[in-house]
Amino acid sequence: MSDQHIDPERAQFDAFKALPRDTPIHMLNLVRFRDEAAYPADHPLAAQGLSGSQAYAHYGKDSAAVFQRVGGRIVWRGTMETMVIGPADEHWDAVFIAEYPGGGAFMEMVTDPVYRQAVVHRQAAVETSRLIRCNPSPSPSGTVFG
Numbered sequence: 001m002s003d004q005h006i007d008p009e010r011a012q013f014d015a016f017k018a019l020p021r022d023t024p025i026h027m028l029n030l031v032r033f034r035d036e037a038a039y040p041a042d043h044p045l046a047a048q049g050l051s052g053s054q055a056y057a058h059y060g061k062d063s064a065a066v067f068q069r070v071g072g073r074i075v076w077r078g079t080m081e082t083m084v085i086g087p088a089d090e091h092w093d094a095v096f097i098a099e100y101p102g103g104g105a106f107m108e109m110v111t112d113p114v115y116r117q118a119v120v121h122r123q124a125a126v127e128t129s130r131l132i133r134c135n136p137s138p139s140p141s142g143t144v145f146g
Contacts, residue, residue, distance in 0.1 A: 016133060019112065021104035023135070030130040031056070031094040035125040045124075053093065055125035056081045062118035063109075070105040070112075072098055099136070 008016070033052030039045050045058070077096040100106045109115050 004010040005130065006123055006126045008131070011135075017107065019103055019133065021107065023103045025100050025106065026134040027098045027106070028130070028132040028134055029096050029098060030092045031093065032091065032127045032129065033093045033125055034127045036119075039120070039124040042125065043124070045112055045119065045121075050124075052125040052127065052134045055121045059067065059121035059125060060079065062121060063115050066109050066112045066118070067098075070109045071101040072105065072109065075099045083092055097134075103133070 034057060035052065037045070037050040037052050037055035037057070041051075050058075060128070077095050080092045083090055093141050100109075109118075
């Protein structure tokens with residue numbers, strides 16, 4: 001199954017940019033890796049036969065300084081075990097929530113030249129993904145839904 005949700009479409013990115021940029025945000029990341037990374041033919045790692053997971057590790061390493069500089073941090077990470085509600089054949093290899101001090105920090109990250117070079121690894125690594133912007137809200141009680 002390949003949905004090709006790797007980079008945002010223009011309308012999605014415009015919707016993101018229209019939201020407030022100065023309030024903290026959480027970005028829910030759901031990522032499925034390719035079995036074999038798909039680098040452009042002229043990329044230095046193209047002939048190395050890296051897995052999607054290995055390519056994603058390069059993305060993490062190469063983008064870390066920019067992510068930290070803009071104030072980003074991982075606030076939750078987990079491993080998917082089974083789908084309880086949703087398509088039974090859907091699985092995610094990486095599941096995490098990244099926190100940013102605001103939408104502006106995320107915009108600063110994705111437009112940074114160092115990040116833009118690192119994102120090539122993500123594009124090579126990812127079969128499909130979901131990136132969902134959330135407004136973090138404290139729950140009035142840790143024991144109720146809603």
